[in-house]
Amino acid sequence: MPLRKDKILVIGASGQIGVELTLALRKQYGNNNVVASDLREENPLLKDTGPYVSLDMMNKEMLHVQVIRQNITQIYLLAAILSATGEKNPNLAWHLNMQGLLNVLDIAREEKLHKVYWPSSIAVFGPSSPKINCPQQTIIEPSTVYGISKYAGEFWCNYYFNRYGVDVRSIRYPGLISYKSAPGGGTTDYAVEIYQEALDHNKYNCFLSENTYLPMMYMPDAIRATLELMNAPAENISIRTAYNISGMSFSPREIAESIQTHLPDFNMLYKADSRQAIADSWPQSIDDTVAKKDWGWKPQYDLQKMTDDMFNNLNVTKTLDQDPS
């Protein structure tokens, strides 16, 4: 029986990843074939680019009604409580991150959806995982609720694939940097905020110490990785928990030096807070050999190329804000 025409539902479409993934999916499938949804109101960048519905992923019945009513064939579930916010409210983070995923997986099983995408994170790794070139398979003992929920979610994805044939795919995102929308309460948010702060104040008070190396990725690489994984033939996918992918690794000192190539007088101050312990529990770099082999993954941005692009775009936005005419 021919597959139904694809229609995508993005849950969490107004978030940092959601906005850019929604726009990229609309380019691939056509604006009206990608329904954006969130608990929050529509992100301005999505306005007039396609359909938007207010949706709570925790209301399974309402979610199921939307999937049927909109003839959805794929779900991208991006809504989650991230590492730093999760540590402030562990029970809510566990409940929302887990139940949201289980609601989507069960509806995907019942409605025989073509595909599901759900992001994991390098936050699944803990202090006992290798720090350098952390492998796809290794000791994995997450120490944050966010990491615990992401690792448990990976096994639920694997279970629904093996038991019910749900084609759910996942990537362990590093810290993601972008200029289009605000970060979502994570430990790597410093690397997002720093660029606008540099433009506005020529200084940044960093909440991590200067030599805290973390795996990071520029959003255009992360979006391309997601679409390349989702467009890969199912027979190429050997990992049904979540793929390691790597973009770059840098420390706060290194990103400050990169910014100073644009703003020579930029000043970075360091005052580590509770997020330092979370960052210290994660690997410094990731081995993504399996993603390269299975679906040809290859990053295109390094730190300096990202910094150049960030300032090119933020300066344009700043100019438009000052003189919107």
Ligand code: VAH
């Ligand atoms: C966080 N941005 O900081 C997320 C990410 C690897 C970090 O998962 O929680």
